[in-house]
Amino acid sequence: MNPVFSAVVPAFNEQEVLQQSFERLDAVMRGMNEPYELIFVDDGSRDATADILRGLAAEHPQVRTLHFSRNFGHQAAVSAGVDAARGDAIVIIDCDLQDPPELIPSMAEKWR
Numbered sequence: 001m002n003p004v005f006s007a008v009v010p011a012f013n014e015q016e017v018l019q020q021s022f023e024r025l026d027a028v029m030r031g032m033n034e035p036y037e038l039i040f041v042d043d044g045s046r047d048a049t050a051d052i053l054r055g056l057a058a059e060h061p062q063v064r065t066l067h068f069s070r071n072f073g074h075q076a077a078v079s080a081g082v083d084a085a086r087g088d089a090i091v092i093i094d095c096d097l098q099d100p101p102e103l104i105p106s107m108a109e110k111w112r
Contacts, residue, residue, distance in 0.1 A: 004034040005108065006087030010077035011053070011095040012043040018052045018095060025093065025101040026062070032105055039064045040095075041081045044071035 007025055011018065022038070029036040040057075042050045042065065053065045066080050078092055089111050091104055 001035050003037045003087040005029060005032065005036040005089050005091060005104075006081075006085035007036065007038050007091045007093060007101075007104070008078060008081030008085060009038065009040045009093055009095050010043055010074055010081065011040055011045065011049050012071060012074070012077070013045045013047045013049060014095040015045075015048040015052060017097060018049060018056075021095045021097055021101075022056055022060075022063070024097065026060070028101045028104050029062075032108060037062055037064055037085070037087060039066065039081045039084055041065075041077040042067045043073065043077040044068045 007029060025038060029038065040053050040063065042053055050067055057063045057065045064084065066084060082090055089108065093099055093101060
């Protein structure tokens with residue numbers, strides 16, 4: 001079954017916030033009671049971001065990851081994530097939690 005929602009999350013050197021970002025985003029998406037996927041795009045991170053993402057993808061089937069060989073920039077990461085998304089609606093959200101994932105359900109309602 002294809003997801004209804006795809007969340008695209010560009011990440012560059014986000015090892016400190018990645019786990020919390022995943023947990024909050026996953027809880028919000030799970031609470032929407034629709035099929036979803038989380039697409040994390042590692043934009044050539046030089047810290048442990050790539051390893052953390054691989055671990056999340058191995059443990060959680062709703063997580064998909066893309067890994068750039070070097071830093072191509074935020075917009076390239078967003079574009080790659082959007083291209084890979086299979087959902088009917090795509091949410092783009094940064095990994096640093098400056099935009100709270102908890103706002104996604106209200107955006108989804110406006111979309112509907």
